[in-house]
Amino acid sequence: MPQPNQIGYAAMSVCQIFSFRKKELLFFSVNSYGLNGMGLQSIELYYQMPKELINEATYICVLNACSHSGLVNEALSIFKTIEIETQRIYTTIIDCLSRALFFEEAQKLMEEFERLHIPALPMYPSATVLLANVDGSSGHIDKASDIKTQLYQSDTKKRIGLAWTVTNRQVYQFRAHDRSHPRSHEIKAELEKIANELIDHGHVFDAILCGHSEKIAIAWNFVVNPHTSKIQVTKNLRVCGDCHRATKLIAAIRQCEIIVSDANRIHHFYTNGQCSCNDYF
Ligand SMILES: [Zn+2]
Ligand SMILES: [Zn+2]
Incomplete structure (x- = not known):
């Protein structure tokens, strides 16, 4: 399997050969690692990205990658460095904490967000439902995911599986x-x-x-x-x-x-x- 820095270099070379924009290609690489559950690789590539190429979408991708790999501490470290924490970024980090059953921390971040902003509905619906339905001390990740799936599918119940x-x-x-x-x-x-x-x-x-x-x-x-x-x-x-x-x-x-x-x-x-x-x- 290629190492993260090799992927990073490969991304740069492809940019030079095909004149892709570096930003898009690195962004897609961070996202692809996340989608494939390769959270650590996604984080490593994120840290290699020049700061000027990082935007809200990059933060969301890398936080999602952490979320899908259960890398809560890594997600929180990245979250703390973000200067403009938008609603979508808050939603992603709260989702990450909820999935990993860090319900108290998720609740704190929700309250922090509400203090700083007037949330638009529906704000962080998955985290709210998870918090409402799963006891943090005895919750089971599969059950938590079931609740999230039900919520997601209730949004899309007109869509046939x-x-x-x-x-x-x-x-x-x-x-x-x-x-x-x-x-x-x-x-x-x-x-x-x-x-x-x-x-x-x-x-x-x-x-x-x-x-x-x-x-x-x-x-x-x-x-x-x-x-x-x-x-x-x-x-x-x-x-x-x-x-x-x-x-x-x-x-x-x-x-x-x-x-x-x-x-x-x-x-x-x-x-x-x-x-x-x-x-x-
Ligand atoms: Zn799986
Ligand atoms: Zn099923």
Whole structure:
């Protein structure tokens, strides 16, 4: 894997060759690291950026990268150096603290923001709901993410959850509880097989959320290629906590790397049962 400074130099060279603006390319690099859960690399590249190229969007990207990798101290260090802390920057740092279950600190920052500004509605809705619903001392990150997912999906409830995958050079689209596929009986059988394997490995299903489109897309891959070692799925909404827990286990049980690009980030589920997001999503 290339080192961060190599990426930085590569970005500079590409700028020179193709006359891209340095600012845009470095910005995209910081953002890409963040989306791939490479928080430390994103931070390192951010610190290499010339100050004059850094703007609000750069701060948001690097704080999001910290958020997705659970790098709370690093996020707070960066936040303290920001001269003009806009509402979007506050929202991002509060989101970062909430995801990592630092609810007291998140609450303090909300109050600080309200003292300094008159917040426009809806300000930091995810953090507010997380604070309202999860007890900081006993909260569980997956549950917190579920609440956030529900909130996000309540905003987008008119959007149907869809997942796409490619098998044998053909694109397939699935929706939640989809039975329209001509081989849906095989997919259903595979889903049941996967469900039994998950239960054998201690997974407890959330009955309401089970049957999401990405689970169906994953099952379809195993129907077509039972011994596949790599599956790629794209989803239009955020992956839910249940699918995330289940996919980690499926990757380990079936020894198959699974990559899910959702509306928020890219998850690499490895065969050791871990996800590149370290469960911060
Ligand atoms: Zn799900
Ligand atoms: Zn993940």
